Amino acid sequence: MYPFSFTKAAGTREALEAGRRGGRYIAGGTTLVDLMRETVERPRTLVDISALPMREVTDTARGGLRIGALVRMAEAAAHPKVRTLYPVISQALELSASAQLRNMATIGGNIMQRTRCAYFRDVTAACNKREPGSGCAALQGYNRTHAILGTSDHCVATHPSDVAVAFAALEASVHLLGPDGERSVPFADFLLQPGDTPNREQALRPGELITAVEIPPHPGPLKSGYMKVRDRQSYEFALTSAAVALHVRGGVIRQAKIAVGGVGTVPWRLPAVERRLTGRRPSDALWAEAAEGAAEGARPLTHNRFKVELLKRTVERQLRIVGGTK
Amino acid sequence: MSPQPQAAVGAPLSRVEGRLKVTGQAKYAAEHDIDGVVHAVVVDSSVARGRIAGIDARAALTQPGVLKVITHLDAPRLAYRDNPVSLAPRGGRRLRVFQDDRVQFFGQPVAVVVATTLEAAQHAADLVEITYDAEKSSTDLAGSPADEPQTYARGNAEQALGSAGVRLEMSYRLSRNHHNPMEPHATIARWDGDRLRVWDKTQWVIGVQHELAAVFGIPAESVRVISPFVGGAFGSALRTWPHVIIAALAAREVGRPVKLALTRRQMYFSVGYRPAYEYKLRLGSDRRGRVTAMVHELKHETSRYERFWEANLVLGQMLYAVPNVSQSVRTVPLDVSTPLWMRGPGYSSAAFCIESAMDDLAYELGIDPIELRLRNEPNEDPSNGRPFSTRRLRECFRVGAREFGWHRRNPTPRSTRDGDWLIGTGVATGCYDVWRGQAQAYARIDADGTAVVESATHDAGPGTYTSMTQVAADALGLEARHVEFRLGDSTMPPAPPQGASQTMASVGSAVQDTCDKLRKQAIKLAVEDEGSPLHGVDADDVVVSGGRLQVKGDRARGETYQQLLARNNGTHLVARGSYNPPQESRFSMYGYAAMFAEVAVDARLGLVRVRRMLGVYDAGRIISPKLADSQAIGGMVGGIGMALLEHTVTDHRDGRIVNANLADYLVPVNADIPDLKAIYLDGRDDEADPIGVKSLGELVQIGVAPAIANAVFHATGRRVRDLPITAEALL
């Protein structure tokens, strides 16, 4: 670990000021500290933001939900509103990490977490994300857990967050506060695909603070859920995952929101699948037909070819679990 | 057999050191408080093969608190004498730390930084710049040239195969596995003049003592090794690895005690692993399921500097009554570190292949897999004609089948469903040698009627403190709580390594012998003492129970140890005893297991989840049922890992271990191990050793993986011959 200084911000203004001077925010510390130990991250100054007033889940005027950036994963998952309105969020959170981690980790930190690519985390390996221009060891290396969607020749790492997949499906937005004031960024624009700058991961300006994630209102009733496929039963990142939210009225699917995880460099929306579902009646045949398009555009690598088929089946299964039949 | 009543042995005693452990008072290697200790951090190579071209330690040396950076450029030449008291493969040249510029595997220690704080040492280690002249490395078992084979043959296997009614030919690939004990390897070393003392994580204090003596060229008596608690090892702590030498070297160079703990990542580099295997098996049988021939061709990885071996041919020779067997095993030298025995070594890998093949044969012939195994049960050891001391495998299967509900299963593959899940059950045999080694012990009864018993053995998890206490308590006629067993110090009477499941048989027998001697001494003192109520009684008629010496059949007549000692103005009585296993035995001695597994396989997603497992064991006398039960559960968990999850991944482009951490190297978590049950057959094996035990700790891991693979086949109709079995094989 490289030496660093540590300050605790008493309030938002102080935090922003420290951020402006290049300080690095730390919330639960569950992933930043790991990365510092591996010397992947070498911040000179840590700014503890845990005292900031961003710990609430509140209703928005428009009928949506606002989850403060410092709300713990466990708290968000257990929140009655989240549970009843957006089970997909609760499920994604509860299938993440471990109980201990969820008690420490925050929503802001979660969507900021960096890839689990083993080469990224091994400072002796080539990685364009960590060291631009050094190459991508994963491209021709061991890439079983890597992305098949949204990849580039410079980076094939997945974004590991589960709840980010749910946020992407629900078309959440990220509220930011920076030296230049507040702004809000659609979730789809917040996490960046690698392209030829894989070191740029979020649309965050220097010193900007995430204050909340906002879920917009959705027409009810909304049925939703999250499925995570992994080698072991618990405590592992996704091989594939699917967040599905369906609005069904009069026996017809009026709206479908689907995003998948474990397969993309960012949480991956599936508009083509959504289109195939909209206006149709739930049936096993429909699930299969729609899911067929889930891996469109996939570019599999040596060790992750199986993800193409696994992804389709994951989406098909989760459509059935959320939408019923069989 | 002992005349003493059995009281503590067989009782479900909780671990005697349990409280120390759960309250954090048990001191593991890195936790001993040593005055003036400083910290060492190892720098590892980032190439697998080549030479160190340059070392720049300037930045590291300017860090506050840094005392020294040691590399091959300035390390003293060490004696590295041959060491006969070692488990290193014979004929190899062990890795010599900082003695030259050669790099022989990725992660090899190439420098060590010593500093007054751990943080300073860690950071300085990051700042040491090392450049290499890297050479092309080869780390892939597949396609690399192999050494000359070792072979075994009986009958004429090729001919028998040619004329067999049924012939099967299979290839298996087993991944490399790492031991991954919870506690990282760690050493604290301190020199007092030319005497060296180390606190180490080890399964063999005597081995570490001799290796340190050999490396530093000092007498073994000058080295003392202390290791009272070990947080798991599974074999990884059987050798004295480079970091132990480095700690001692660093301590000598800086003139202060040095603590060195490996990081989790470093645990994948140079403390051994279960080697990757390629195993080809051809099998011939008649239509009634009598196996007539087996041809085994094995290959496994080893380092270029040591030719690792493990007992991977034994099962193929003795498990079934096969008249024609031919075997060859080749090591493949690679630019990797040397493997080391991991739970059930050799047997476990071989069992996966043999027991998967037997399952294939059962389905091929339409014979129940248990029935098929019973049809091939030998009456005597087919490899040497010796009678078995005890072999109750039939009984294991009978009891297991009943308990598991085996006969309710529909034998047709892919015939049982539960929603999205296909359900399958499978069986396999487990079997492991009864190893025994020379062991000694010391025992003392104090004036207060309590006893202390010692042996330089270890407790890496099996519960040795507890089981030895139980043996000693019965032999001394004391309650277990009045006996303290001590271990883990090379100055104690010597004991063998805690490996190959030999501790209970060897140290247990030595403890029994020692305590028998001590008890007899006390009895002799009493019957010859005119002041004793036992005066004049035939010593053979005296037993001791609850600390009281008394006449068999006339319990009223007797006295306690305290009374005896007080009257004889003694403060204590001591005895030394030992166990020396016979060189040759008339018997073939093994422990046996019948393993049952039920799995659910998601038919579309290819996920395998174990639903329940049952092991039924013929392991001789069970000293400590609670400990035996945890061993079995641990063995099943290890086997589930081997079957479904564990896989050390090497990037063969540069020999790097890709998943050198516990997030990417998967081991089972609680959710993966729902319902595990163990049954030990009641009994004892008096041919095996004086206390009637057989081996247990390895046995419980062997046969688990094939039982699961066989259940996967039954569930899905898919035979997977590569471990671990992951989704991609079943989609």
Ligand SMILES: Cc1cc2nc3c(=O)[nH]c(=O)nc-3n(C[C@H](O)[C@H](O)[C@H](O)COP(=O)(O)OP(=O)(O)OC[C@H]3O[C@@H](n4cnc5c(N)ncnc54)[C@H](O)[C@@H]3O)c2cc1C
């Ligand atoms: C063993 C393990 C297993 C895990 N498994 C899963 C899993 O299965 N699924 C999953 O989704 N996640 C998983 N995680 C990741 C876990 O969810 C994250 O570590 C956690 O959510 C991060 O939150 P934190 O508050 O601890 O962030 P920190 O570690 O404090 O910070 C992480 C990053 O976010 C930045 N940051 C934090 N808050 C803000 C803010 N308000 N504004 C701007 N920047 C901010 C920090 O500067 C830092 O770069 C796992 C983690 C571990 C260690």
